[in-house]
Amino acid sequence: MSTASMVPPATLDVASTPRTPFVRLVQVEWRKMVDTRSGFWLLTITAGLLALVMALIVLVVGLNDFQVDARGISQGMTIPVSLLLPVFAILIVTSEWSQRTALTSFTLEPHRSRVVLAKLVAVTTLAVCTIAVAFVLGALTNVLCAAVTGNPLEWNLDGSELVWLVIQQMLFFAMGFAFGMLLLNTPGAIAIYYVIALMLPLMVWGTLYAIFDWAKDVLPWVDLGFAMAPLSTGADPLGRPVDVEAVTYVQTAFTALVWVGVPVALGMWRILRAEVK
Amino acid sequence: MITVDRLTKTYGGFTAVDDVSFACQPGRVTGFLGPNGAGKTTTMRVMVGLTPATHGQVTIGGLKYHDIPNPGRHVGSLLDASAQHAGRTGREILTLGAQTMGLPKDRVDEMLALVGLTETEAKRRLRNYSLGMRQRLGIAHALLGDPAVLILDEPANGLDPAGIRWMRGLLKGYADRGGTVLLSSHLLHEVEQIADEMILIGHGRIVAQGDRNTLLSNAEGATTTLVTSLDNQTFSEALTKAGYVVDPVGEGLRVHATSEQVGRAALEAGAVLTDLRSGGAGLEDLFLELTSTTQRDAVPGGPVHEHMPALPPMPPVDSPTAPTGGPHA
Numbered sequence: 311m312s313t314a315s316m317v318p319p320a321t322l323d324v325a326s327t328p329r330t331p332f333v334r335l336v337q338v339e340w341r342k343m344v345d346t347r348s349g350f351w352l353l354t355i356t357a358g359l360l361a362l363v364m365a366l367i368v369l370v371v372g373l374n375d376f377q378v379d380a381r382g383i384s385q386g387m388t389i390p391v392s393l394l395l396p397v398f399a400i401l402i403v404t405s406e407w408s409q410r411t412a413l414t415s416f417t418l419e420p421h422r423s424r425v426v427l428a429k430l431v432a433v434t435t436l437a438v439c440t441i442a443v444a445f446v447l448g449a450l451t452n453v454l455c456a457a458v459t460g461n462p463l464e465w466n467l468d469g470s471e472l473v474w475l476v477i478q479q480m481l482f483f484a485m486g487f488a489f490g491m492l493l494l495n496t497p498g499a500i501a502i503y504y505v506i507a508l509m510l511p512l513m514v515w516g517t518l519y520a521i522f523d524w525a526k527d528v529l530p531w532v533d534l535g536f537a538m539a540p541l542s543t544g545a546d547p548l549g550r551p552v553d554v555e556a557v558t559y560v561q562t563a564f565t566a567l568v569w570v571g572v573p574v575a576l577g578m579w580r581i582l583r584a585e586v587k
Numbered sequence: 588m589i590t591v592d593r594l595t596k597t598y599g600g601f602t603a604v605d606d607v608s609f610a611c612q613p614g615r616v617t618g619f620l621g622p623n624g625a626g627k628t629t630t631m632r633v634m635v636g637l638t639p640a641t642h643g644q645v646t647i648g649g650l651k652y653h654d655i656p657n658p659g660r661h662v663g664s665l666l667d668a669s670a671q672h673a674g675r676t677g678r679e680i681l682t683l684g685a686q687t688m689g690l691p692k693d694r695v696d697e698m699l700a701l702v703g704l705t706e707t708e709a710k711r712r713l714r715n716y717s718l719g720m721r722q723r724l725g726i727a728h729a730l731l732g733d734p735a736v737l738i739l740d741e742p743a744n745g746l747d748p749a750g751i752r753w754m755r756g757l758l759k760g761y762a763d764r765g766g767t768v769l770l771s772s773h774l775l776h777e778v779e780q781i782a783d784e785m786i787l788i789g790h791g792r793i794v795a796q797g798d799r800n801t802l803l804s805n806a807e808g809a810t811t812t813l814v815t816s817l818d819n820q821t822f823s824e825a826l827t828k829a830g831y832v833v834d835p836v837g838e839g840l841r842v843h844a845t846s847e848q849v850g851r852a853a854l855e856a857g858a859v860l861t862d863l864r865s866g867g868a869g870l871e872d873l874f875l876e877l878t879s880t881t882q883r884d885a886v887p888g889g890p891v892h893e894h895m896p897a898l899p900p901m902p903p904v905d906s907p908t909a910p911t912g913g914p915h916a
């Protein structure tokens with residue numbers, strides 16, 4: 311209502327309002343992530359689990375005078391990260407639908423892809439922070455273990471493996487985001503994520519891989535974790551050391567495309583066209 | 588300011604909004620009236636880009652909603668006051684909106700004060716809000732960006748009488764300052780008091796539009812009078828002879844004429860009247876007639892008046908006999 315003239319204009323004076331800066335959208339999404347109880351508890355539980363894993367490792371090592379190395383610790387610390395971060399990624403998308411806040415979000419920013427991208431940036435920032443915290447705690451665990459056992463401190467962590475481990479975590483995390491976008495339903499997305507990212511690899515693929523030869527050829531084309539195992543652990547899924555071959559990169563790219571790229575594309579298509587109720 | 592141009596929205600084979608065109612002028616309050624399921628909410632959702640149109644389009648100030656930069660600063664909308672995170676406090680919900688629009692923090696306090704939510708109420712989570720408190724919060728959210736256009740879906744829903752009166756004043760003031768207000772309702776008397784212009788919609792189609800007087804003049808045929816005289820039988824014959832349609836109702840008669848016409852007929856016939864009154868608001872009847880075709884609307888008994896018989900079956904809205912409003916004034 312900028313005008314004081316008698317005949318109000320029938321057009322909008324939009325020159326004074328530039329479009330919402332992307333950074334502001336990210337800040338709002340960040341705020342939405344942590345201003346609810348579910349967000350708060352998810353953060354608390356993640357932190358608590360990290361501390362718990364750290365304490366367990368130190369305890370076991372201390373009691374058994376058992377040699378643990380930085381590689382083992384880093385793999386231990388990824389458990390809470392890989393369990394809970396994807397839930398964040400799923401919730402940031404699906405809660406807009408379950409709580410129906412998408413109505414407001416998309417009314418205030420009708421370019422829906424910008425909102426989705428802002429969400430991705432916000433939740434990725436959170437993931438990176440969490441991984442950084444896990445890394446620091448892991449290093450601390452290593453120091454503590456050495457102090458408790460009196461063993462020499464060892465930093466036998468392979469830099470490239472660590473980088474790939476982080477990339478793998480981020481891909482699984484993006485997979486959660488993608489499933490959230492595709493299903494727009496919290497329980498459904500979480501269930502499917504856990505089945506595909508955790509249960510199938512542990513209970514089905516692992517068994518097949520150990521028993522059948524064909525599975526050793528097929529599964530790295532099917533499962534992201536199996537495809538990336540040589541890169542992030544330096545070993546095949548059964549723990550036997552292997553060298554990284556060119557096909558490993560192709561398999562990684564292929565499974566990432568299937569489990570992250572395709573659902574993201576379909577999910578975006580769905581969100582852009584959806585009627586927001 | 589808001590221009591709806593041949594808007595159609597279909598869901599599968601069902602047409603929720605059928606070739607609807609109208610305009611809302613700045614400086615005026617436009618009431619959007621229709622029974623349940625008429626297509627009001629759907630039309631409003633298309634306006635703010637939440638529902639894609641099947642055909643046609645809506646522009647606001649000449650722009651599609653999608654092309655308005657920072658639209659919350661230009662168009663305030665309230666479509667569903669419950670569509671907020673149940674776990675956020677009222678203040679947090681407004682703060683998120685203000686932050687998205689790039690507004691200063693004190694705007695939130697201003698709006699909370701405006702809609703009469705106290706400091707402690709603002710700290711409560713939405714799931715613990717009463718219906719009226721949610722509605723107030725929703726109105727506050729719509730007003731946050733000081734928009735020139737307001738689109739409100741049943742804003743009075745759940746408000747107490749004081750709140751409704753307050754809202755009426757607020758919307759009038761908004762329009763007087765040059766704002767464009769579109770509000771929907773199914774309660775005619777609620778809209779009648781504030782709307783300068785009314786759009787009547789039934790079954791996804793506009794059945795009439797115009798200001799109160801235009802609508803009433805179209806509705807003349809619907810005006811009836813309830814009358815009781817000492818000798819209804821004789822008076823009824825006199826009325827029929829004078830060319831009026833008369834139905835016996837309860838203790839009296841329903842005459843398809845104005846009270847004045849009936850009074851004059853009584854004078855001529857020398858009938859002694861014991862009761863003479865209007866047989867319901869002309870607009871109300873018009874509204875019901877124009878918009879009711881479904882079983883849901885045909886309430887047995889008559890909702891308006893004790894004298895009223897069960898409504899006769901109405902012609903379908905989109906039948907050729909249904910009156911339609913003239914072109915938009």
Ligand SMILES: Nc1ncnc2c1ncn2[C@@H]1O[C@H](COP(=O)(O)OP(=O)(O)OP(=O)(O)O)[C@@H](O)[C@H]1O
Pocket residue numbers: 585598601603621622623624625626627628629630773
């Ligand atoms: N997604 C959908 N799929 C199928 N039908 C729909 C959908 N959305 C709305 N409808 C139908 O469209 C019609 C118009 O609904 P709308 O919500 O616009 O009505 P309304 O005028 O707002 O009614 P009320 O006064 O009850 O709020 C209804 O019959 C509704 O069932």
Ligand SMILES: [Mg+2]
Pocket residue numbers: 627628629740
């Ligand atoms: Mg509605």
